[in-house]
Amino acid sequence: MNPVRVRFAPSPTGALHIGGVRTALYNFLLARQTGGTFILRIEDTDQTRYVPGAEAYILESLAWVGIQVDEGVGVGGPHAPYRQSERKALYKPFAEQLVAKGYAYYAFDTEAELEAQRERFKAAGSSTFQYGSQTRMQMVNSLTLAPAETALRLQRGDEHVIRLNVPADETIHLHDLIRGDVQVHSSQIDDKVLMKSDGMPTYHLANVVDDHLMQISHVIRGEEWLPSAPLHVLLYRFLGWADTMPQFAHLPLLLKPDGHGKLSKRDADQMGFPIFPLDWTDPKTRELAKGFRESGYLPEALVNFLAFLGWNPGTEQELFSLDQLINAFRLERIGKAGARFDIQKAKWFNQQYLKHKPTSELTPFLKTELAARGLPIIEEKVARAVGILQERITFPHDLWTEGMFLFVAPTAYDESVAAKKWNAEAVAVIRAYQEALANQDHLSATTAKDLLEQTTQALHIGTGKILQALRLAVTGRGAGPDLMVSMEIIGREGVVARLAHALNTLTVKT
Numbered sequence: 247m248n249p250v251r252v253r254f255a256p257s258p259t260g261a262l263h264i265g266g267v268r269t270a271l272y273n274f275l276l277a278r279q280t281g282g283t284f285i286l287r288i289e290d291t292d293q294t295r296y297v298p299g300a301e302a303y304i305l306e307s308l309a310w311v312g313i314q315v316d317e318g319v320g321v322g323g324p325h326a327p328y329r330q331s332e333r334k335a336l337y338k339p340f341a342e343q344l345v346a347k348g349y350a351y352y353a354f355d356t357e358a359e360l361e362a363q364r365e366r367f368k369a370a371g372s373s374t375f376q377y378g379s380q381t382r383m384q385m386v387n388s389l390t391l392a393p394a395e396t397a398l399r400l401q402r403g404d405e406h407v408i409r410l411n412v413p414a415d416e417t418i419h420l421h422d423l424i425r426g427d428v429q430v431h432s433s434q435i436d437d438k439v440l441m442k443s444d445g446m447p448t449y450h451l452a453n454v455v456d457d458h459l460m461q462i463s464h465v466i467r468g469e470e471w472l473p474s475a476p477l478h479v480l481l482y483r484f485l486g487w488a489d490t491m492p493q494f495a496h497l498p499l500l501l502k503p504d505g506h507g508k509l510s511k512r513d514a515d516q517m518g519f520p521i522f523p524l525d526w527t528d529p530k531t532r533e534l535a536k537g538f539r540e541s542g543y544l545p546e547a548l549v550n551f552l553a554f555l556g557w558n559p560g561t562e563q564e565l566f567s568l569d570q571l572i573n574a575f576r577l578e579r580i581g582k583a584g585a586r587f588d589i590q591k592a593k594w595f596n597q598q599y600l601k602h603k604p605t606s607e608l609t610p611f612l613k614t615e616l617a618a619r620g621l622p623i624i625e626e627k628v629a630r631a632v633g634i635l636q637e638r639i640t641f642p643h644d645l646w647t648e649g650m651f652l653f654v655a656p657t658a659y660d661e662s663v664a665a666k667k668w669n670a671e672a673v674a675v676i677r678a679y680q681e682a683l684a685n686q687d688h689l690s691a692t693t694a695k696d697l698l699e700q701t702t703q704a705l706h707i708g709t710g711k712i713l714q715a716l717r718l719a720v721t722g723r724g725a726g727p728d729l730m731v732s733m734e735i736i737g738r739e740g741v742v743a744r745l746a747h748a749l750n751t752l753t754v755k756t
């Protein structure tokens with residue numbers, strides 16, 4: 247078997263969206279698993295859709311998620327350059343070779359003539375105009391013009407394109423590793439432009455020529471390219487490369503979070519699906535929700551989530567490091583059915599990864615928040631706080647929102663909890679508890695708990711009945727991490743002061 251050489255071939259037309267990152271990831275996994283090569287090629291032949299900054303965005307996104315490029319833009323390699331605009335001169339001879347063999351032809355139709363044809367078809371109520379086997383003989387091209395006329399026009403430099411001469415009546419077969427045999431009748435395919443009048447190749451020609459020259463073994467890309475694949479099969483055959491044609495795998499669509507319809511760029515913009523926000527496109531997208539990176543997703547959690555959008559290992563295991571994915575990934579286990587993009591699942595993965603992170607990797611997030619507020623940073627306290635918070639958070643910034651009460655006394659109390667739980671019994675226990683605490687010289691979670699038990703027993707009140715009121719007094723909230731450990735972290739003096747403040751501030755509603 248030839249070595250695996252796969253490529254990710256984005257067009258720099260905007261932010262790299264999440265579907266693109268998945269495509270890159272699957273290519274990368276196959277390359278790493280087989281000891282093959284992962285190539286990054288930038289397909290920028292459509293100058294009208296070029297967005298400055300998009301290429302840098304793609305490179306940064308891949309680097310952030312941990313996908314390393316072996317060969318390609320930003321790295322170099324034996325097939326450089328890897329930016330199609332820089333390979334411009336290379337494509338034309340192939341197009342001309344196709345013309346010489348009768349597989350393609352020069353077409354001189356002006357935009358006005360093409361438009362007139364479209365109008366004629368519309369007026370006649372027939373199907374929409376397609377430049378192809380049914381119509382090409384009525385158009386202005388090297389098939390209908392006398393050879394001398396064609397030669398003259400070319401010599402004069404008349405504007406023209408080169409179109410593929412698609413066979414009139416043929417079933418084109420394509421074996422897709424995910425979908426099996428895919429068949430398309432050639433009448434469905436129009437005579438696609440291969441070379442544009444500006445001298446640039448179109449996507450189809452450049453893509454096939456480069457995949458061949460770069461010795462690509464597998465083309466793994468989104469389902470939206472499946473309709474183009476039969477055309478590419480024809481091109482491989484006409485260029486004499488059918489024997490070394492890459493294998494195709496068209497990945498399942500990503501569906502909207504509710505499962506209805508395709509996940510669109512618009513969904514992505516609105517819900518913040520790019521890796522990080524764009525500040526270089528139009529003002530509308532500047533408003534966009536944060537990207538994954540800014541929202542606080544860990545790259546390893548995002549990768550794990552993306553791997554499961556279309557693939558599964560066939561076991562119950564859900565948490566996979568990148569190395570484990572490299573081992574477990576199989577192209578054959580990618581499904582055909584669309585994969586629902588469920589952001590809740592992405593959050594679940596993030597929670598799992600945060601939970602299992604060494605505390606030391608998360609303390610910086612909390613320290614930054616403390617520093618920003620001019621609060622003292624006591625290493626041991628920060629580490630302990632992260633320790634009790636990390637299994638409760640979805641994003642690193644939740645460390646502060648969930649755990650600020652460990653560092654600053656509440657200035658307000660959750661009113662609904664107060665209304666339900668702040669009663670005469672609670673006040674009696676908390677007052678007695680405050681006195682008992684005042685006589686302690688050190689507060690540990692165990693002594694906090696023992697003292698509370700003693701206090702409630704002496705007053706014949708069940709601990710469970712007043713626990714939420716105590717939490718309210720200490721934290722201002724009705725829920726949070728282990729209260730006894732929280733009190734130990736806050737420290738005896740802090741807790742006593744908080745209880746006193748709550749007793750002075752909160753009133754028992756009768």
Ligand code: GLU
Binds near residue numbers: 255256289453468
């Ligand atoms: N340039 C195409 C894109 O932007 C690549 C399609 C392919 O992988 O063949 O998605």
